[in-house]
Amino acid sequence: MEKPQTLFEKIWNEHLVAQQPDSPAVLYIDLQLVHEVTSPQAFTGLRERGLKVRRPDRTVATVDHSLPTLSADGTVEGRLALADDLARKQIAQLEENAREFGIESFGAASDRNGIVHVIGPELGLTQPGMTIVCGDSHTSTHGAFGALAFGIGTSEVEHVLATQCLLQRQPMTCEVRVEGSLKKGVTAKDIILALIAKIGVAGGVGYVLEYTGPVIRALSMEERMTVCNMSIEAGARAGLIAPDETTFEYLAGRKYAPKGADWDAAVARWRKLPSDEGAKYDRTVTLDVSDLEPMITYGTNPGMGMPITASLPTLESASDGGLKKALAYMDLPAGQPLLGHKVDVVFIGSCTNSRLSDLREAARVMRGRKVAEGVRVLVVPGSQQIKRDAEAEGLDKVFTDAGAEWREAGCSMCIAMNGDMIQPGQYAVSTSNRNFEGRQGKGGRTMLASPLTAAAAAVTGVVTDVRTLLDD
Amino acid sequence: MQAFTQLNSRVVALPLDDIDTDQIIPARFLKITDKADLANHLFNDWRYNPDGSPRADFIINQPEANDAQILFAGDNFGCGSSREHAPWALVGFGFRVVIATSFGDIFRNNSLKNGLLPIKVSPQVHQQMREILEESPRAEWSVDLNEQSLTIPSGLKVNFDIDPFSKTCLLQGKDELGYLLSVMDQIVAYEKAHLKQVPA
Numbered sequence: 305m306e307k308p309q310t311l312f313e314k315i316w317n318e319h320l321v322a323q324q325p326d327s328p329a330v331l332y333i334d335l336q337l338v339h340e341v342t343s344p345q346a347f348t349g350l351r352e353r354g355l356k357v358r359r360p361d362r363t364v365a366t367v368d369h370s371l372p373t374l375s376a377d378g379t380v381e382g383r384l385a386l387a388d389d390l391a392r393k394q395i396a397q398l399e400e401n402a403r404e405f406g407i408e409s410f411g412a413a414s415d416r417n418g419i420v421h422v423i424g425p426e427l428g429l430t431q432p433g434m435t436i437v438c439g440d441s442h443t444s445t446h447g448a449f450g451a452l453a454f455g456i457g458t459s460e461v462e463h464v465l466a467t468q469c470l471l472q473r474q475p476m477t478c479e480v481r482v483e484g485s486l487k488k489g490v491t492a493k494d495i496i497l498a499l500i501a502k503i504g505v506a507g508g509v510g511y512v513l514e515y516t517g518p519v520i521r522a523l524s525m526e527e528r529m530t531v532c533n534m535s536i537e538a539g540a541r542a543g544l545i546a547p548d549e550t551t552f553e554y555l556a557g558r559k560y561a562p563k564g565a566d567w568d569a570a571v572a573r574w575r576k577l578p579s580d581e582g583a584k585y586d587r588t589v590t591l592d593v594s595d596l597e598p599m600i601t602y603g604t605n606p607g608m609g610m611p612i613t614a615s616l617p618t619l620e621s622a623s624d625g626g627l628k629k630a631l632a633y634m635d636l637p638a639g640q641p642l643l644g645h646k647v648d649v650v651f652i653g654s655c656t657n658s659r660l661s662d663l664r665e666a667a668r669v670m671r672g673r674k675v676a677e678g679v680r681v682l683v684v685p686g687s688q689q690i691k692r693d694a695e696a697e698g699l700d701k702v703f704t705d706a707g708a709e710w711r712e713a714g715c716s717m718c719i720a721m722n723g724d725m726i727q728p729g730q731y732a733v734s735t736s737n738r739n740f741e742g743r744q745g746k747g748g749r750t751m752l753a754s755p756l757t758a759a760a761a762a763v764t765g766v767v768t769d770v771r772t773l774l775d776d
Numbered sequence: 777m778q779a780f781t782q783l784n785s786r787v788v789a790l791p792l793d794d795i796d797t798d799q800i801i802p803a804r805f806l807k808i809t810d811k812a813d814l815a816n817h818l819f820n821d822w823r824y825n826p827d828g829s830p831r832a833d834f835i836i837n838q839p840e841a842n843d844a845q846i847l848f849a850g851d852n853f854g855c856g857s858s859r860e861h862a863p864w865a866l867v868g869f870g871f872r873v874v875i876a877t878s879f880g881d882i883f884r885n886n887s888l889k890n891g892l893l894p895i896k897v898s899p900q901v902h903q904q905m906r907e908i909l910e911e912s913p914r915a916e917w918s919v920d921l922n923e924q925s926l927t928i929p930s931g932l933k934v935n936f937d938i939d940p941f942s943k944t945c946l947l948q949g950k951d952e953l954g955y956l957l958s959v960m961d962q963i964v965a966y967e968k969a970h971l972k973q974v975p976a
């Protein structure tokens with residue numbers, strides 16, 4: 305009998321092109337996604353060497369980071385008019401590169417553009433068993449489909465454009481078993497924040513995390529993407545979830561998903577991907593979520609998170625100066641609770657939590673309520689398609705009636721490159737993935753949480769336990 | 777890529793844990809395409825006051841940082857975003873070596889592709905180095921890639937790991953794309969054998 309294999313090993317072995325002793329493996333890449341910020345130098349590199357894009361048919365581009373989410377007059381030109389010169393140049397450069405090298409591009413004018421990690425799955429480009437890369441660390445999102453997906457640097461973007469391959473050292477595998485069952489008001493975002501708080505922001509370095517267990521099986525695809533998205537915040541190379549009926553149901557009928565007999569053949573292949581009985585991981589971590597509360601971060605890395613009703617750690621409990629520095633930056637008192645702390649801005653969006661189900665969750669809390677006085681609330685759908693879907697069910701009205709801003713799709717305040725940002729000293733509850741110093745605007749202070757918890761802060765103006773606002 | 781063989785240099789000490797790439801180069805500078813200009817924004821938000829004047833107490837602004845080529849960091853240096861602008865800014869400023877107890881995975885890869893040598897040391901050695909730096913902050917340390925050794929004048933000498941492939945690339949200043957292009961026959965053969973099964 306063959307040695308039992310993990311999902312990771314199956315994908316890795318299937319994509320090995322060459323492996324010489326003392327050299328990293330040459331790994332074949334099925335799909336490269338490209339965005340405007342990390343690709344310009346890669347295309348320049350190709351031109352300098354006189355190279356072409358080897359597989360334009362396996363390369364897809366979009367604009368998301370620098371594109372304004374407002375429009376001066378409701379048109380695309382009006383959106384671009386609000387961008388600064390450098391951003392406009394970067395966006396134009398991407399579109400030009402895509403044209404010159406024959407790559408399909410969902411540019412500023414496309415009605416299917418959006419955050420790269422949102423549109424890949426939405427268009428059915430992301431499929432089980434694939435290798436997927438992008439010059440962006442949150443490429444780990446696509447692992448929710450049982451694809452080996454990870455972020456790369458710009459030099460590597462160029463390597464993949466030129467050869468469709470990447471040099472890689474084989475990572476180790478870590479099974480993350482999520483046990484128990486989720487209580488009311490506790491979501492996929494809380495699971496991943498709890499995991500990172502437990503293993504730390506370097507806890508996954510060198511590993512691919514495969515999430516398993518009954519709680520993961522019960523999650524929707526959108527929730528699975530939220531979990532895999534933040535694998536990188538634990539330092540992991542990638543996150544993975546084995547494909548199952550939930551995965552196939554999500555993909556069926558999507559623009560780039562296989563059709564007809566090809567679909568049946570693909571599903572048959574995908575069914576063989578899950579880790580075999582008895583397959584060995586290099587490490588296993590178990591997380592029981594039965595008593596999990598909504599989570600929130602208080603510090604300046606995603607590992608500095610705690611249950612919403614908990615008190616901040618005391619300085620004596622810290623092993624180095626990091627906590628002290630973080631609390632000084634956040635201007636939060638050690639040892640005190642965070643509940644009731646004032647909030648200036650709420651951001652609902654980003655590749656972690658900007659999909660339709662996230663917006664529905666936020667709307668559940670905000671429906672019939674008003675944004676608290678003095679709070680700025682930005683709701684930014686992850687893609688143009690999500691924007692249309694949300695509007696079709698009236699979610700935009702829920703947000704605007706409450707007093708929130710309803711925006712065009714993009715990365716927006718997650719990275720503050722497009723003009724959407726928080727002001728120095730302000731506190732934001734954000735559904736994004738990074739609370740690093742200045743990430744959402746210089747001097748801004750970010751508390752990461754789920755869409756439910758963010759919406760609760762929006763309507764109360766303070767850090768709130770959303771469970772007190774939910775009916776059933 | 778500039779080849780790396782051996783260097784002697786003073787050390788810039790920034791021994792904080794979890795310095796993420798958003799601190800190394802904040803996102804609003806990612807639209808800059810000129811690498812020299814990126815170096816002006818290395819650690820921008822720690823380095824400058826809100827009015828743009830340099831903060832005298834930040835180590836990078838002190839005269840001894842001027843031609844230092846070694847950065848001494850804490851644990852998990854370069855975590856976060858995949859931006860290669862981080863090593864570009866570090867190299868642009870003049871750094872060729874970063875010492876830490878661990879590195880962000882993508883940052884480490886990006887560094888090796890840009891002639892920046894990430895040296896991982898154990899927490900014990902790191903602690904020793906910290907103490908030495910406190911006593912003699914201006915001493916020159918030497919790094920020899922061929923020997924995989926780092927020598928401190930006070931007598932400490934440590935060996936570090938680097939995989940043979942990255943070592944050769946660094947020593948020769950050769951980049952990986954050349955290697956990939958050299959196995960193109962195998963790539964073509966792989967595509968012929970496998971792509972029928974994989975949907976495009």
Ligand code: SF4
Pocket residue numbers: 368369419420421440442654655656714715718719736737
């Ligand atoms: S939403 Fe944020 S984390 Fe996601 S791709 Fe955009 S900038 Fe990166």
